[in-house]
Each structure stands twice: as C-alpha cells, then as structure tokens.
Amino acid sequence: MRCFVRPQIHLLKTTLPFCFAFLAVPCSFATAAAPPPTQSQVKTVKVLETTGSWDGVKYAAYPTGQPQVTLLKIFIPPHTALDWHRHPMINVAYVLSGTLTVQKRDTGQRITIHAGQALAETVQSVHRGYTLNQPVELIVFYAGRPGLPLTIKEK
Numbered sequence: 001m002r003c004f005v006r007p008q009i010h011l012l013k014t015t016l017p018f019c020f021a022f023l024a025v026p027c028s029f030a031t032a033a034a035p036p037p038t039q040s041q042v043k044t045v046k047v048l049e050t051t052g053s054w055d056g057v058k059y060a061a062y063p064t065g066q067p068q069v070t071l072l073k074i075f076i077p078p079h080t081a082l083d084w085h086r087h088p089m090i091n092v093a094y095v096l097s098g099t100l101t102v103q104k105r106d107t108g109q110r111i112t113i114h115a116g117q118a119l120a121e122t123v124q125s126v127h128r129g130y131t132l133n134q135p136v137e138l139i140v141f142y143a144g145r146p147g148l149p150l151t152i153k154e155k
Helices: 005-022
Strands: 069-075 088-097 099-104 111-113 118-120 126-128 137-146
Touching: 088 099, 088 111, 099 137, 111 118
Parallel strands: none
Antiparallel strands: 069 137, 088 118, 088 137, 099 111, 099 126
16 A cells, blocks of 8 residues: 655645745735825815804904913703803804704894804803704814813803
8 A cells, every 4th residue: 555645744845835935925916005195185175264253243352362272072962052151262163963053142143053064153242052852063162371261151
C-alpha cells in the first residue's frame, strides 16, 4: 500500500507560507477608497442674516465688555409652555426637530418656526415659547458677556 500522507504534508509545507504571505499583503487593490471630497463639493446654506429680531425691532448693540458666546441645545416636551422671560442679549434659535411657537406678552404677537428654520429672538422683550403635540429640539446661540444671564424670568 502506498502512503499518501507524506506528499500531502510536503504540499502543505510548500504552499501554506505563500497563502499567509498573500493574506498579509494590504488589500488596497481590492477595496479602493473613494477620493476625498474637494472644496467645490462643500455646500454652505445661509440660514439667517438679520439686523433685528423676528418682531421687526432693530438690534441696538452687543453688550459691552469681554464677549462671551454660549450655545445651548434645548429639549422641550410636547404640550409645554415655557415661563415668560426675556433675554438681555442678542440670540438666535435653530429648530432641529418639531415646531415651536413664540409669543410676545405685551402684544400677543406670535411666530411659529419648524425644523430647519431659525429665529432671531427679541432682546429685553418678554416672551415665551410653547409646543403643541410634538417635542422640540433646538440650538440657541447667545452673544453676551461673562456674568450676564442668558434668560431673565418674568412674572
């Protein structure tokens, strides 16, 4: 009877190192990466540019002193009315999701903003925001100074 084990061992000894060497080679030829985006592929969309708040009042000036910027991410549940308040500085809200209605206390004037929209808020004017059937997620940017509160609650 002939032994078939010895030729198979010889075959493994001669071919196995080549198999592992092939696996060790980087596979860049098999999975070519997409080229990085170029500057011409960058898209910029101006969301808001204004010199006044949503109610038509022109902004007077930024607070004096050392500037301080603050960015908040705010979550408001459905069927929620915020307390009446005012802001002593220029600020802008951007709605990420949901719908928010903002109302001025003295006039009852309202504006409703939806996801993807921005709102230049009033300065020193008492107002509140409220939601209806859906929650709201928004980003608010404040241009103030150290020590100046972002929001002042009103009764």
